[in-house]
Amino acid sequence: MLTLLGVAVVIVGFALRFNPLLVVVASALVTGLAAGMSPQDVLAAFGKAFNENRFVSVAWLVLPAIGVLERAGLQERARTLIAGIKAVTVGRLLLAYMFVRQITAAVGLISIAGHAQTVKPLVAPMAEAAAELQDPNITEDEREKVRAMSAATDNIALFFGEDVFLAIGSILLMVGFMQQSGIEVAPFELSLWAIPTAVAAFFVHGARLLLRDVRAKRTPAK
């Protein structure tokens, strides 16, 4: 049970809003020491994994391109485009994005969108523009909520779309682990079983998005 001390450090550290980097360092140290490792061993294990996981940070390479486009007026163009569509609302816009993101993820195209590539330069400004159309006196808090919902919609569409694809990491992990445990499952079966959840997620999150529009209508400009 002592091993779980590090887990407690993470939970308490994040709950008290300490800097997450320091919380992670503290948790790694506590976990390792509780498991009888020396501080050097913990540091080495941590460093080894850090080096092996460098691929996680490769996605930052898209920032220069996105930055140049923003400099040239990409966000403003995205806003103008949305402001020209009369029927647009935050809910409908994000629902349409969710549909496209989920379908493309389901056929394996997970890297065509993302927070740096699409949400920040395109989806969030578009959603903000739509929110302005619905309520010209929108508060800064409400704007932040719209941006947060844009990122949330990307995550939800991705998570509940990608597992419908056969060759995605999580499917391969499941096949490999079940095989080790002596149970044969085919990738195709796993991806088939992901479809009911994918459909349910579209309706659940879609309903939340459209409900936001209803609420926005009920509380008009103050």
Place this chain on the structure above:
Amino acid sequence: MITIQAVYVLVGALFVVFAVLSVRDAANPRRWTTGLFWALFALSFLAGDLLGDLGNGVLVLSMALIAGFGGLSTGKVATSTADERKAGAASRGNALFLPALIIPLVTVVGTILIKGIELPGLSLGPWVLVAPYFETKQATLISLAAGAVAATIVALAIFRQPLASPFQEGRRLMDVIGWAALLPQMLASLGAVFAVAGVGKVVGDLATQFVPGDNLLIAVAVYCVGMALFTMIMGNAFAAFPVLTAGVGIPFLIQHFGGEPAAVAAIGMLAGFCGTLMTPLAANFNIVPAALLELKNRNGVILAQIPTALIMLAINTMLMYALAFR
């Protein structure tokens, strides 16, 4: 042959530029520590394999201490004014979307050329003229890097932006992200330490104690909710899946209650994804976008996700109960 190492050199070179620009930016009140942070990140990408495990540990600890104690600050980038952007948007119109589409296009086409496609009913081998020159396993990341470079060059050329602008604008966005940029990789490392220390086994044993042998619905709920909770602790469902499936899924749901293995595994993983939506430890998805979108509340994205995640967790539990045990 072009491998992931070449991509790391590219990332490393970019961070070297960020470091130099940061140090030279007199408007940044913490320019030396900010510069040092990006220089260390660059060192990791350029020479990480030469530093040894302990060396890498010291490197990441230094970075965490710099960023954790407020050593990162934002500088001042000579970017375009709001009026210039509006004018640019008006004159350039929808052409602005073109370079943004190059990134996904190159990523997808590149991946297909290097790796081919294997789907039921659709099979396409790698393109022999290109494929041998690339590391097949890393096709997506290599293609993503190529797409990012291509998009930058096209954007510079057709919109006539200054040659330094990709680096200045990239630094502007990176500064906005700040310490959150390091978090995804650090959390992956924490997961590795948890694994070495045997946290998974303890949690698996703990979950096993809660499973009743005579109530299928509760057993399914323990597995699904356990997947979500342990995913929240570990920051990703991949780490939780082997632990909960070995402790609860296989011995109880599959062997004892006779559940369909593929349905148990697939829906169990998706229950874990509900946990990913609710934890700050899934930094890539939840914390980094909050920084990118400049939200005052760093948990803003998580708060937006919680209602959907909880409903989906209940639905996944029901689906498994209804579909896996017929």
